[in-house]
Amino acid sequence: MTAAYDVVAIGNAIVDVIAPATEAFLAGEGLQKGSMTLIDEARAASLYDGMAAGVEASGGSAGNTIAGIASLGGRAAYLGKVASDQLGEVFAHDLRAQGVAFDTPYLDCGPATGRCLINVTPDGQRTMATFLGAANQLTEEDVDPAVIQASAIVYMEGYLFDPAPARKAFARADEIAKRAGRRIAITLSDVFVVERWRDDLLAFMDGSVDVVFANENELMALFRTDDFDSACERLRPMVEIAAVTRGEQGSVILNRGETHRVEAFPVQRVLDTTGAGDQYAAGFLFGLARGLPLQTCGRLGSMAAAEVIGHYGPRPQTPLKDLARSQGLLA
């Protein structure tokens, strides 16, 4: 069956609150720079009290990725849970305005729409504290079989390993995708996710996953090693394709016996690295769904990542399709 969607993404549906911060503020709040910490509603309120004035923008790792795929001209769908409140309305609007199909029912009686409090230090690094809220309530009933069956690639966040009901949604989507002959892709998301769920992630990757995204720290944490190359060789036989990002050093793509190296795109000024990994995945997955060579997939990823770190906010502000054309990456 031809796929109606290039990619369906399943993720924690989150609105970002982005504000500048000092290193001292992070230390005082006990936040480790560059990490993502899960917090409850009370902690979210007290942390927000201490933060500087900010801006709000729809986020969530897989939500950012799917917005990027749509920005490249991809046909895209999203599954994730928001509440029927103002931030939920914003989240849904921003996906639909980008052309992403989003029909997960809103949560009516329960926690508010999830929020990620992002403190951006002057070096452009982001430190995230996430109150999952309604995102925590994604269940297997929210997994629409028709959407999964209609998507060439089903993409899931490692972050989804945290909420227990979402794990079941994850498993259900995997089962439907397998039966429909669709590819499964995941991102490891975060070093702390890897630490929390190492064995589950490894088992899932070995048994089910076709495409994995990781940055070098996540990959080395997964195999408890300091040696990048040996971590790559342990990952290689587990999946069909692995794309490992290395910041300014670009990315490495493993595909069975082959290894492709892709350079990072030049960036005038790094303002906020939020969403860089998400956009790399967007470019790569779009290329993969369209059957482009892996080197081109990687370059589309690098290009999309470069767009997003040049401004505040985790989603592209320039249509990625236009950028890709101007770079000769798309016809």
Place this chain on the structure above:
Amino acid sequence: MTAAYDVVAIGNAIVDVIAPATEAFLAGEGLQKGSMTLIDEARAASLYDGMAAGVEASGGSAGNTIAGIASLGGRAAYLGKVASDQLGEVFAHDLRAQGVAFDTPYLDCGPATGRCLINVTPDGQRTMATFLGAANQLTEEDVDPAVIQASAIVYMEGYLFDPAPARKAFARADEIAKRAGRRIAITLSDVFVVERWRDDLLAFMDGSVDVVFANENELMALFRTDDFDSACERLRPMVEIAAVTRGEQGSVILNRGETHRVEAFPVQRVLDTTGAGDQYAAGFLFGLARGLPLQTCGRLGSMAAAEVIGHYGPRPQTPLKDLARSQGLLA
């Protein structure tokens, strides 16, 4: 009595939703480029449906101005009405995080926090459609006499002439300020506000206002003339000080017999002009409250306006105090 606050601002408390748009979209929605239109909740919902993905940021003209004054190191307070909902929480947080005293009680049973849907065309111009919501419910009971008495300058938006209860709040603040010997400043806000409330504005200016802010279009609309100089001469005897902005041509300050001309600050790239007038008022009012020469007040205004048009969002992203010091405008 020494003033505890340099400025208290009274305004429509609004959260901005900012998205890129084409000229064709504005035409299709019947919106006149550069204007501010009042809309109801149903129209806000349908317009939002058609808008591109955006970002949310606390706004409201006087709210932006008071945030700018705090960013300059000024002691600042704000009176305005938000609902006890997520956007209201964001609005209050952003003011307090900036150091602005904000204690107007939240609206509990009534419309949601007000929203301004801002479509930014590629030329950087913003076209605004405002659903006032809770902002519409500011009443004279919300005017805290202690705050008015403690402020060197009481600053009010022309936009406040629209909601009937706010008009009474306006009058009450004026009465308290007069008794305490405080200065009254207003901005004309918008050409359409001038058209709707010309006689009321003229009567209020003539009887009560010490300092008025206007752009050249608003000023010429006020006196129904195409001649800038004659409009200036009609305004001059009505108020102690008038600051009239002219975009790239800078501003003109009228002070009884004196006229000061101030150049615009150079801007690398105009991205979004939302908040330019608000920040001009911020710089000017801060200088005035601190007793600086009018030429310096104007330059502080030009500097603050230049900061805000170089990025999306209506409030400064760089501390204005640091900018002013680097320009030699503050010690």
